[in-house]
Amino acid sequence: MATSKSLAEICGLDCAAPLSAEDLHRACFCLAVDPARLHAQLDAVLAAQGRAAAPLAQTHPHLFAALPVFVPAAAVRAMSRVVEAVEAVVATAAYRNAVLARAPDAAAFDPGSPGGLLGFDFHLGPDGPRLIEINTNPGGVLINALLVEAQQLCMPGLTAPAVGAPDVGEAAVQVLLDEWDAQSPAGRHGLLAIVDEAPTQQYLYPEFVLFRDRLFAKGIDTVICDPSELEYRDAALRYKGRRVGFVYNRCTDFALATPATAALRAAFLERAVGLSPHPFSHALYADKRNLALLGDGDFLARCGVDAETAHALEQGIPRTEVLTDENRDALWQRRKQLFFKPAGGFGSRASYRGDKLTHKTWQQMAGTDYVAQAVVPPSQRHLSAGDEPLKVDIRAYAYRGRSLLFAARTWQGQTTNFRTPGGGFAPVLTLLEEARVPA
Numbered sequence: 083m084a085t086s087k088s089l090a091e092i093c094g095l096d097c098a099a100p101l102s103a104e105d106l107h108r109a110c111f112c113l114a115v116d117p118a119r120l121h122a123q124l125d126a127v128l129a130a131q132g133r134a135a136a137p138l139a140q141t142h143p144h145l146f147a148a149l150p151v152f153v154p155a156a157a158v159r160a161m162s163r164v165v166e167a168v169e170a171v172v173a174t175a176a177y178r179n180a181v182l183a184r185a186p187d188a189a190a191f192d193p194g195s196p197g198g199l200l201g202f203d204f205h206l207g208p209d210g211p212r213l214i215e216i217n218t219n220p221g222g223v224l225i226n227a228l229l230v231e232a233q234q235l236c237m238p239g240l241t242a243p244a245v246g247a248p249d250v251g252e253a254a255v256q257v258l259l260d261e262w263d264a265q266s267p268a269g270r271h272g273l274l275a276i277v278d279e280a281p282t283q284q285y286l287y288p289e290f291v292l293f294r295d296r297l298f299a300k301g302i303d304t305v306i307c308d309p310s311e312l313e314y315r316d317a318a319l320r321y322k323g324r325r326v327g328f329v330y331n332r333c334t335d336f337a338l339a340t341p342a343t344a345a346l347r348a349a350f351l352e353r354a355v356g357l358s359p360h361p362f363s364h365a366l367y368a369d370k371r372n373l374a375l376l377g378d379g380d381f382l383a384r385c386g387v388d389a390e391t392a393h394a395l396e397q398g399i400p401r402t403e404v405l406t407d408e409n410r411d412a413l414w415q416r417r418k419q420l421f422f423k424p425a426g427g428f429g430s431r432a433s434y435r436g437d438k439l440t441h442k443t444w445q446q447m448a449g450t451d452y453v454a455q456a457v458v459p460p461s462q463r464h465l466s467a468g469d470e471p472l473k474v475d476i477r478a479y480a481y482r483g484r485s486l487l488f489a490a491r492t493w494q495g496q497t498t499n500f501r502t503p504g505g506g507f508a509p510v511l512t513l514l515e516e517a518r519v520p521a
Contacts, residue, residue, distance in 0.1 A: 103152040103206075103513055107463045107471075114150035114233040114509050121146070123228065124288045131291055138288065144500045145225070147508035150233065150241075151463055151474055151490035153206065155512045158244050161211045161478050162485045164398040165202050167391045168216070169483030171376060172366050174385040181372055185365035186337040191351055195264035197363020198330075199223060199257050199486075202478040206461040211476065212400045214458065215423070218359040218368040219332055223479045224292040226489035226507055227251040233509045241511040244488035250479075255296045257481045258358065262328040265356035272318075272327030274304045279333060279342065281306050285500065293330065309333060309342045312349075319349035328356040336364040336426065370453045371425045373402040405452040413454045414444060425451035435496055463492055465504045470494070472505050 121139040128138075138145065171177050182189060201220025204211040227250040230243050247253035262270055274297055276290050284290070290306050297304040305321055312319055312326065319326040329346060338347035338361060349355040366372075375381050377399035382392040405413060405422070413420060417436030424432045434443060436457070462471035472492040479487045490508040493499050500506055 101513070103154055103461075106152045106513070107461070107474075109464075109467070110152075111149065111464075111466060113148045114511070115146060115148055115229055116232070117146040117148055117506075120228055120232055124292075127291055127295065128288060131294075142285070142288075142500070144502055144504075144506045146229065147472075147490075147492050147504060147506045149463065149465060149492075149504075150509045150511045151476070151492065152241065152511050152513045153244060153476065153488065157206060157211050158488060158512050160394075160398065161202070161204055161213075161476065161488065162246075163394045164204075164211070164213050165478055165480045165485050166483045167387075167394040167398070168202070168213075168367075168376060170391050171382065171385055171387055171395070174387065176381075176385040177375065178366065180375060180381075181365055181369060184371070185369070186339065186361060188337050188339070188347060188351065188361040189365035190362075191360075192362050193265045193350070193353070193357065193360055195261045195356075195358060195360075196482055197360055197367070198261050198358035198481070199254060200367055200480050202480060202485075204476045204478070205458040206474070206476060207458045209397075211398065212458040213373070213398050214400065214421075214455065214475070215370060215373070216367045218336070218364045219334070220477065220479060221286040221289060221332070222477070222489065222507055223254045223487065224251055224289050224296075225286070226479075226487060226509075227254065228292075229489070229507060229509045230487070233511075241513055244510040244512045245486070246484060247486045250487045251292075251296060253481075253486050254479070255293065255300070258293075258297075258328070258330055259300075259302075260481075261358035262356045265353075265358075266327065270302075270327055272325035273321060274302050274328045274330065275312070275321055275326045276304065276306045276330045277309050277312070277333060277346070279308055281308060281332075284332070290332070309335075309346055312345045314345040314349045314354065317352075317354055319345065319355040326355055328358075331357055331359055336368070337361050369425050370402070370423050370455075371404050371451065373399055373455070374404050374453060377402055400456040400458050402453050402455045405447070405454055410448070417444075417454075419457055420454040421457050422447070422452050422454050425453060433497060438496065463508075472502060473498075474508075476510060 124138050201217040203215050204213055278284055281287055294304045307321055312321055335343050350357045376395050379396050417439055420436040422434045460473040460475050463474050464471045472494055474490055474492050477489050478485045488510045490510050491498050492505040492508050493502045
């Protein structure tokens, strides 16, 4: 925030003294962004597309958080190292054989690209960041790119945005084009389709429009549609008769197993269309059972990775166990220290904190693929002095092992949401050390 006042005058903090992230989260309430201005900016984008709707300030009141989240530069480096380490293990034959053996049929097909942007979600524990899950279709990267552009620094000498690309929005769009090129050696032909079920009803629909605008600016003809609007005929995937060359897949049908994605599945498996993310990448990265392998030192040794890579993962991933008939009783006894997640889940659906888990729900989980992960409490961010703090997690948006952007989500409740006043996507500021994430 541009001001002539010192931090001591504004926050009661002495900026000459060493300040921790915890200090700032308890006492620094300088606004980093103006949510009303960002809402208006997105309203204008949607209006330009001819979509008449209620203002986002009404429909998405808690999309943006006004206050920043401060993260020590050492923690940013540690998260970047975990991202790199995961990529190194995923490249090994032993790891791929292990995870693909339990993957759905569609995941056996490797289309020749990494699978697009990944979201690495971390909790910042007392001993450093801990990776709690990996997502293959992480929403919000362009929303958070707006936050990077809009934020104001109240301590420009001590903080800087946690970015690893000069233009995050440009980098995110280039990921899609790189994916298309990798899957289409003969060149790009046809439409690019951004696909999700009932896309205009999705909470992050404004981001779809942001992607479409950026792609249009590059001369890429782009549509936003439901998967049921696609048909596969004459050896081509088509949208209203026009050929589709590439699909940016925002559906949560990761295996392309539902009737709505049947045409897309057939075209993809016959190499008639490029697709990202795809079932192969979901199997390699996002199945939550993979974390049990990625944090297992003995398994990593069998993969042949170096000691530094193995150490980064053993330290950076909380203990994760696959729920089996053999360990069910033991895990139930330890449930208060565990968080249970479905192996193929997303968005915290059907996930349960062990201390809130009922015996009835536990019985319903029998026979379903679940993992039990050691609880790492999220860090906290106060909105004002003496209030109930919000919980915080950090997401690294990454591609090919390189972190492009770190963003935060703040909320109250059992799992992340966009329903908490003062919560939502929040800008991440590195604290006290270097200004940029290592490339």
